[in-house]
Structures are given as structure tokens and as C-alpha cells.
Amino acid sequence: MKSKAFLSLVGEQRNFEVKVKGTAEGHLLMKVLRAAISMGNQGGGGYVCIGIADDQIAKMLPGLDPPDVAGWIDHDTLAAKFSNYADPPLNFDVQAQALSNGVTVVIMEVHEFLDLPHLCKKAFDSVLREGALYVRPRKKVESSEVSTSVDMRDVIELATQKSVRRFVATAEGAGISLSGSGQQTDAEKYENEAKDAWQ
Numbered sequence: 001m002k003s004k005a006f007l008s009l010v011g012e013q014r015n016f017e018v019k020v021k022g023t024a025e026g027h028l029l030m031k032v033l034r035a036a037i038s039m040g041n042q043g044g045g046g047y048v049c050i051g052i053a054d055d056q057i058a059k060m061l062p063g064l065d066p067p068d069v070a071g072w073i074d075h076d077t078l079a080a081k082f083s084n085y086a087d088p089p090l091n092f093d094v095q096a097q098a099l100s101n102g103v104t105v106v107i108m109e110v111h112e113f114l115d116l117p118h119l120c121k122k123a124f125d126s127v128l129r130e131g132a133l134y135v136r137p138r139k140k141v142e143s144s145e146v147s148t149s150v151d152m153r154d155v156i157e158l159a160t161q162k163s164v165r166r167f168v169a170t171a172e173g174a175g176i177s178l179s180g181s182g183q184q185t186d187a188e189k190y191e192n193e194a195k196d197a198w199q
Contacts, residue, residue: 011057014136015039015046017143020053021064024071024078030127032108033082037118038134038143039110040090043158046136051105063103069096072106085128087121088113115162117155 012018017035022028032048039046050072051064064072072078073096083089091111098104120132132145135155139148146152168178 012054012141014138014141015042015044016049017046017141018049018052018054018057021051021062021068023068024074024081027125027127029081030085030124033085034120034128034134035143036082036090036092036108036110037086037120038136040086040092040113040118041133041135041155041158043112043154045110045112048108048110049105050108051103060099060101060105061103063099064105066104069104069106072096072108085120085122085124086118088116088118090118112158113162115159115166117159 017039019028019032019035024032028050032050035048039048051062051068052060053062056062073094075094078094079089079092082092091114093109093111095107096104097107117133120128120130120134122128123130129145133152133155134143135146135151136142137144137148137151138154146155171178
């Protein structure tokens with residue numbers, strides 16, 4: 001994980017969000033999930049730091065208690081909880097990080113979606129809405145539903161790029177070259193025909 005560089009920031013960024021201390025349950029879990037879905041729907045993914053209040057980022061406080069850390073770094077349990085709300089499931093790594101001020105936080109690295117953007121498949125109070133496509137908008141650093149054509153275009157372009165790459169890989173796996181490599185130029189064709197003719 002390349003998360004340490006983000007911990008020196010004085011505020012949240014499009015690919016970095018903090019969440020205050022607490023257990024991996026209830027509202028906090030759902031707020032982390034909302035941030036993770038939105039990070040997964042952007043190129044390059046992003047990081048969610050759990051255990052730092054958004055008004056104490058520069059001080060990197062308050063940190064997490066050991067039992068809370070244990071709950072957040074249990075990847076399998078966290079992935080199972082997330083899969084109830086995110087479709088397709090999120091691809092993420094999670095680890096505890098001891099900071100220079102003595103507190104411990106949990107850093108979740110969320111990877112961009114593999115094939116299709118992540119949708120919220122189940123509502124939770126006022127935090128998550130079923131069917132929502134959460135993103136990190138360009139205008140304001142937050143996790144919110146798509147509300148502008150620019151934000152929707154970003155998601156569509158990323159999905160299109162992935163689809164084209166998949167198509168090219170499938171075609172080349174079937175022996176069809178789309179990149180131009182492996183295809184003969186006119187001069188090479190002439191030379192090969194000439195060799196065949198003289199044999």
C-alpha cells in the first residue's frame with residue numbers, strides 16, 4: 001500500500017477519505033462502505049483511513065482502540081459484510097498502520113472496479129440507497145451519487161476502456177491481431193510471394 005503519503009495531507013482528497021474511530025458495524029461501517037464504493041468507481045481507486053476525525057487530519061487523531069482495529073482488519077468478515085451491499089463485490093486490501101504520534105489507524109486501499117462499476121444493491125438508513133452509483137465528484141471532495149454528466153462520463157469512459165481491453169485480449173487469444181503487429185506489410189507480402197514463386 002502507498003497510503004503513508006496521504007497521512008501527511010491536511011485534508012481529504014478525491015482519492016483519500018478519513019473516517020472517525022469506531023467499530024466495523026452499523027452507521028460507521030456503511031459510511032466506510034459508501035466511501036469505498038465511490039473510490040472503486042474511479043480510475044486508480046483510493047484510500048479510506050479509519051480512525052482519524054476529519055477535523056483532526058493534521059494531528060492524525062484520535063486513532064483506534066485495539067479491539068476496533070481487529071474488527072476492521074478482518075478482511076474476510078469485512079468483505080462478506082460489504083458484499084451484502086455492493087454489486088459487484090469490492091476489491092480491497094486492509095491493514096493496520098501505527099502512526100508516528102503513537103496511534104493506530106486502519107488503511108483500506110480500494111481498487112478500481114474490474115469490469116463493471118459498483119452499485120449499491122441494498123439501502124441502509126440514510127447512508128446508502130438501493131440502486132445508487134456512488135462516485136467522488138470533481139467539484140466537491142465527498143462520496144455522493146452521480147449527479148452530473150461529467151461524473152457519469154468518467155465512470156462510462158473507465159468501463160469502456162476496460163471493455164475494449166477485454167475485447168482485444170479475447171480477440172488476440174483467438175489468434176486475431178488487432179494491434180497491427182504480426183500483420184505483413186505490402187512489401188513483406190511481395191517478398192514472400194516472390195520467394196514462393198522462385199521455389
